[in-house]
Amino acid sequence: MAKYVVSPAKDIPPGGRKLVEVRGRPIVIFNLDGEYFGMLNRCPHQGGSLCNGQLVGLVQSTEPGEYHFSRQDEIVRCPWHGWEFDIRTGHSMCEPDRIQATRYNVGIEAGAAVTEGPYVAETFGVTVEESYVVIEI
């Protein structure tokens, strides 16, 4: 496992997302209220770009006519066929045990730590004052 610096943290504000490429893999980074999550930018169904998906909440029902809405903007809906994935876990909402989007561990590191290594930051300069999104692959 290596850690890659993929973006200044300020580029992905809460509710935002950014598509990056790490070792040839397109990965979308989501920021949910200050927590960062990474997901392979390919829907496990037919490969739609999850980065282009709509952020939605979770609608559940205990019986017809009873609806419960929660977790606003924590679910991404594939822009093609509407499959939904939990951004926190990658699990699909229809069949969470069987169908999952590939997820990656993402963290935030201070510029001071990043400049010392063992991080890989190839395409932009890193400064001590800023913090950075780091992905582990």
Added chain:
Amino acid sequence: MNIQVADRSTSASKGKVKQAIADCDIHPSPKSLEIEIYPYLSKRWRSYLESYGFIYRQGFPNGPAFPKGQPDAARRDAYPPNGGRPGSDLEFMREQHLDPNNVQLGILNPLKSGQGLQNSDFAEAYCRAVNEWQIAEWTSKESRLKASLMVPFEDAKASVAEIDHWAGNPHFVQVLLLSRTIEPLGQRRYWPIYEAACRANLPVAVHAFGYGGTPVTGGGWPSFYIEEMVGHAENTQSLLTSMVIEGVFERFPTLKVILVEAGFAWLPALKWRLDKLWHRMRDEIPHVTRPPSELIQEHVWLTTQPMEEPEPREHLLDTIEWIGWDKLLFATDYPHWDFDDPARALPLKLSKERRENFFLGNALDLYGLR
């Protein structure tokens, strides 16, 4: 490597040499009616459109009775970067679909095309405008694309005139009808269209959707969009049954019918049921002289999208076997939200020949373009 990449998806396996495909269901849209359609409408019809709009045969005046679940029924990544509706920008269609998916033949099926409008004269004028537009904006600029001949199908006489007008024009490869019509499509009011299509040597494609004035399912108006989606299969079975039972294929032995975007896995069961009843009730319909399954085998093709996705997926092999490997035409439905990606839609091991025919050869043969 930390590089930002473009945020509109093209295809998962970009760069690899891929199986060339025919996409038998692409939906183009005009950038705007004023810029792209008005040049082909007379002043009289421009003025009519601006005053009265599009009036369809349905009780809900604005838009489809069942809104599409996704805006414009489209993939959310299919909006052209320069603006406009999905499917309205040829350059972006090339970049997002035709090039990365190696589309060798793409059949255009415009949906807002004048078909099914209540004002017959306007329907006729609008179909003509859309036919002109397809050539001007699409097929004359991109040789991989072929057009569908729009006809105001509730008016057979006007439809025949439209087919005769374009007969022999190489830009058009099929006559297009919609599946929801005032009466089931086998009935005699539509026969002149089939006769003219045969005369012009064009297959007749029937795309799911439209405004016939009847509920979208055989059991009435459902509550949910998902029921309309499932209902397309039901509705298409009814129109196919009507064509078989009314004797359309007996009357027009060279007619070729393509059922578009209604699924296909239902066909074997329908053939079995029709054959069983035909043996028992042949004397009600003595004009049907051969088993319905034979007539369907000889006259009917189906596009694949939205492909059924059974688990295990191998069940599709049996289903296709029962339909015939030569009867399915690959389609993506680009740019609509239920798009089938050719790289992912049929994840089964097939022989090279079978795969090539499924994705390309069957369509080239049917349209006479091999």
